[in-house]
Amino acid sequence: xxxxxxxxxxxxxxxxxxxxxxxxxxxxxxxxxxxxxxxxxxxxxxxxxxxxxxxxxxxxxxx
Numbered sequence: 001x002x003x004x005x006x007x008x009x010x011x012x013x014x015x016x017x018x019x020x021x022x023x024x025x026x027x028x029x030x031x032x033x034x035x036x037x038x039x040x041x042x043x044x045x046x047x048x049x050x051x052x053x054x055x056x057x058x059x060x061x062x063x
Contacts, residue, residue: 005031007038023050 005024020035035043036037045053 007031007033007035009035 005026007022007024010021015027016045022035022038023029024031024033026044029044029046031042032050034040
């Protein structure tokens with residue numbers, strides 16, 4: 001069980017630091033947060049929802 005998530009910056013994050021997203025494995029799925037404001041909260045997704053989100057983004061969908 002993951003007690004302290006290890007956050008990783010997404011590979012496609014903006015190199016200027018303006019659009020940075022971090023992801024982490026959570027006990028219930030995957031966490032997503034803004035790297036510029038890590039204490040502002042996180043979005044928790046099931047692994048299935050996260051996979052669906054990634055597939056949509058790779059296909060060019062904006063949401």
